[in-house]
Amino acid sequence: MRPVPPCGWIAPWRRSSLPDLALPPAVEDPSPAAQAWRTAGLAAALFAIDPSGLGGVVLRAQVGPVRQRWTALFRALLPQDIPLRRVPAGVSDDRLIGGLDLTATLRSGRPVAERGLLSEADGGVLVLAMAERLSPSAAARIAMALDTGEVAVERDGLTARMPTRFGVVAEDEGLAEEAPPTVLTERLGLHLDLERLSQRDLADWPFDLETVTAARKLLPDVRAGGAALEALCATAVALGIASLRAPLQALRAACAAAALNGRTSVEEADSALAAALILAPRATRLPTPAEPEEPGETDAETPAGEAEPRPEDPAAAKDDGEAELSERVLDATAAAIPKGLLDKLKLAGQAPRGPQTTGAAGAAKLSLDRGRPIGARAGRPRSGVRLNLVETLRAAAPWQPLRRADTTGGKVAIRAEDFRVTRFKQKSETATVFAVDASGSTAFHRLAEAKGAVELLLADCYVRRDQVALLAFRGTGAELLLPPTRSLVRAKRALAALPGGGGTPLAAAIESASALGVTLLRRGITPLLVFLTDGQANIARDGRPGRPQAQADAEKAARHLASQRLSVLLVDTSPRPSEKARALAAAMAALYLPLPQADARKLDAAVRATLAR
Template sequence: MSSWEDAAEAAALFSVDPAGLGGVSVRAAPGPVRDRWLELLRGLLPDAAPFLRVPCHVTDDRLLGGLDLAATLRAGRPMVEQGILARSGGGVVLLAMAERLPPAMAARLAAVLDRGEVRLERDGFARSVDARFGLVALDEGDADERPAAVLTERLAFHIDLGAIAVGQAGASCRSAVEVAEARRRIGQIAASGAVVEALCGTAAALGIGSIRAALQALAAARAAAALAGRSEVAGADAALAARLVLAPRATCLPTPPEQEPEQPREGEKDSDPISAGEGGALEDVVLEAARAALPEDLLKRLGILANAGRRAQPAGKAGAVAQAAGGRPAGVRRGAARSGARLSVIETLRAAAPWQRLRAGLPDTALGAAPGTAPRIQVRPEDFRIARLKRRSRTTTIFVVDASGSSAFHRLAEAKGAVELLLADCYVRRDEVALVAFRGREAELLLPPTRSLARAKRCLAALPGGGGTPLAAGIDAASALADAVKRRGGTPALVLLTDGRANVCRDGTTGRAAAEGDALTAARRVAAAGLRALLVDTSAHPEPAARRLADGMGAPYLPLPRADAAAISRAVRMAAPQPVS
């Protein structure tokens, strides 16, 4: 099948059982191909099925439901307003820009998908509302922006429309009538133990650790059987499910199956609909179908990323989220209306509304008011809600460059070129950059944090090479600068380019063993301080000392023998994990 045919088939299977399959993650920029796929999906759903769109910055009240403030004030008792999810029962929810959905909101949405209901327990009331729906998450991010894993792992299909040309986006091979018939019979579709074993075995062979993926593949196989008019899942249905559900989640290449004659199971009939036929055992057929759908560059995409430490964060991209006096709203909290606090009037009234009937029965003097002058809406100090705000702090990427003789002889020119390319990336992201170099017996701050690309390039071009390797001094200087950045409210990130062969101690004396011990101690302090770091081994051959240094920092280790400046820059960008937002 072509990429478009796979995407169209996924839309048809999803239309048969939206809630059972969880949803579809659609990676594509806005354009005619994505619009065509959404139009195709909408045409396969029942006319009466809800098809609701949710913006990425939706509030809890709008998504999940909450207190209807106006109705509550009129009635004098809590009145619940239904959210988008409660109105979407049996239909589809379209989540725009899913890669920008805040993690907390993604977790709440995932919980609703798991339970099939919205639970409201706040503002003085508790309600549970049925909400069984399918989710279409539109992923418009670039290479290092992805929707939260807690959400995407609950969606059966992961499709990428980015490489599909407009002319290839044709019609669906399924009709709305076929899908409607399949929807009616989906509850009666049976699946044998052999099918379940084949799907679970295929998931394990592809390196998929979660059982949820195998269950989703089983639901997709049932939908495929329903579309084909069968009452039991056949081998072809399981193979299709493995291709569309399991293959996009693969984390490793499966080993080729050994060809063995199929042995009939005890009590199994020859006419069993799940028979694999000529292809051998059912599990081999299903695995082969998944293997055929694996992207050709799977190992290339997983290779360097497998070396990236989970604790490290990217150089640049975006700063950490910090509580701030200014910024965009991040919820509310209880608190006193003191100087500098921003009172959320709506949320304060929302907290007070359920108690109005009770408070109206109290004497006026109990409210602190003169007789006969009780306020129309009675608000108490415990009702006050203070707005919480957050903002992105600026990222400062600190390049720590080994300019000693051991590094300069072979790699200083390449390191300079790589840093210059990375500096340009930071400038595009409006991040700050700083440059620390170490050589001889000391480290030097050549460039304090700045956004001036021209100034950074001048400092880099003037960087001399040669002398000893005071690696501990370089790491200490970078750590001190990172601490200063944090105190100013910024987010520091270290990129260390060195061969790791220290030979100058902290006190200026020489000795390789003692110098490497000092460097390792300094590296461990980086990890203890929680600083994000990345180590690029610039030696001609991978150095064990550089590997130990990276482990001490809790940082990704990138050995790059015989790499030029562009390769170093490209590897640094690929190895940096996604930021936590």
């Protein structure tokens, strides 16, 4: 058997991430793209060694030669007898978990179970095509099978539990508006991003089937000490990772790395590799550097009469060694954090509730006549409702032996309670309601810039076939200048005729926008409210001037708007971020976006980027 080649020279992300591991002289100082590709190769090798232990791989890459090359090389690391099942995005529950085999049941006259993809993938790998479009129910069933190691089937008169252990490759095509379900990605240890790689960056990996097979046989004998587990847990805590699965998956990856190197014990390099591959992509913060101790601080904290541990003390030396190991693993993992990851997480955490994209499809709703099929339910076919013949036969099949004894003639006896009709799910339309502050304070500061930004947003909504509405408030009340429409010409005309000046009836504007949003919601349209204001209310709800009462009425209207559970964005148009506008956004449970010294195009870009997330 060939000796297992060392994997230490494959440093994840960049060389500085693992300072103890050197690169071969022939590939000194490789490009970041080459390092990323070799990191992907190392991840594929570790996953091929322990598919069920690592959970799986989230492979973020568009359809093309890069993803095809990774998939082909990974498949070459798996034995031919290991099952590899591909799951489409719109997979049904029958195909995923199994159920009643309709053909065999009708032929034999008794219920016959059919295996699903989850049980067929036992001992192998499940490939999720377009994982970002996987339904929540399918993701939950896959996650449950990963956790329990079995598939439970209780439907169509069948009750069965089939053991299954598999790994998952979730193919994410990298669409900005969609991502694989969190319930699934949390259980997948390896996260790879190959979007920036091109075909010229691809090369063969230094692993083959024989090497991975030898490591797989050696894996049960690999042992990890308490120091390695403590170092991985400490690294997870320092990076702000709350899930307990991450350090456990990192420990399994460290064992697989040791087996790949032909060792039966986990060493520091294995822990550093595992932490860089498993923990770095999950980081939510950078580790806080340790502050240097002040001179004499140790002496002051040592109680009188108690001797300080000597360097040769075994217990003290062990604690120091574990602390140093944790620090080295943490340093290697921090260096492996992908550039810009924390900024993306910070922006993603500011996303508004409800629909997250201007002009995109709104919230999903059930339908009986059109949309994407999502299953069937009991019911009789009537006007506009489609009969699901297969599900009807499936519901009637278990009762055929009893019905044949009661009736004569006919091979299949179907009764009214067997009828099943198809259910559909479709996306509702989206309407963006712009509430523009045209009062004197805003007109003095940046009403023209707000108009320009709204005009750009209107054009963007028109391209996406999104409905838009324009509501302006000034003087003593709010006025709906443009009801929800798709006409860009009408929207621009109403916006150009918007005058400025007068008081700020903020409470009236919030109530009018809230009422319009509720009306759209009742019509099956998903509303999105965008307020452009400085938050300086000076006109009360009854139309009388007075800042204290006006501000109180505005906060009361904002709290009422928050109870409506609508998606709201408040853009602060004051010269500097205003505390009143921030408090108002918090009261209405809205996303607050301060834009000091912003022109129309910057305002448009910031609003669209925030809503897109």
